[in-house]
Amino acid sequence: MVGEPHEDLLERFVQGDQDALELLFRRFAAEVRGWILRIVRDSGAAEDVLVESFWRAYRGRARFDASRSFGAWMRRIATNASLDHLRAARRLARWSGVDHDASAPASPDPDLRESVAVAFRRLPPKLQIVAALALIEERPHAEIAEALALPIGTVKSRVSRASARLRKELASLGIRP
């Protein structure tokens, strides 16, 4: 993890100094982008969400407490922006009909990888995010809880619900893990 910036830099950022924003962006962009990529799983989308996240941070700079961790605050903003991206992508997929209908019969010869990806995309965004971070990326529950601003118990419960839902979706596609 990137070391915390000097408090002066953070104070300048809170006051709206765009040079301070640029310095913070250059220092944290790679780490934040990596976190977003783990959630949205698409390089182009990760770049868009990264830009959105830093803008949200800049707009909400007055709420940042310069004595707290900028990295953790930024990660929380990036997680929320990623969640919004997943929700928008899900709405778009439903509207355009790109995603497979849950009631559609499974293909007689399904490609396993694609079917698992379809089942994963069918998860509600708030379960998809914990499934991506906990089951695929194997991030510690405490880290996920901090990024989502949730108690660890809630994260564990969501991981469990995501697993159950994934099993159900996979079963509907004729796959039993």
Add this chain to the structure above:
Amino acid sequence: MTDDQSLRLLLRSALPPMTDLGPARDLWPSIVHRRPVPSGWPWLDLAVVAAVALGLALFPDWLWLLAYHL
């Protein structure tokens, strides 16, 4: 192997953990380009206000019609 472990393995084999190779380009210009435009009166709103003002200047009786519809 438990059900949870097998699900995790299946998931990770189909959707492997992401490897971040870093952004392909400098994204700072994208941040700069998103600088918010100062909000002002949109042109359409100004045009409607101007048209109403002109109409009332030319036909003052329309004021009653306008007041009735407001």
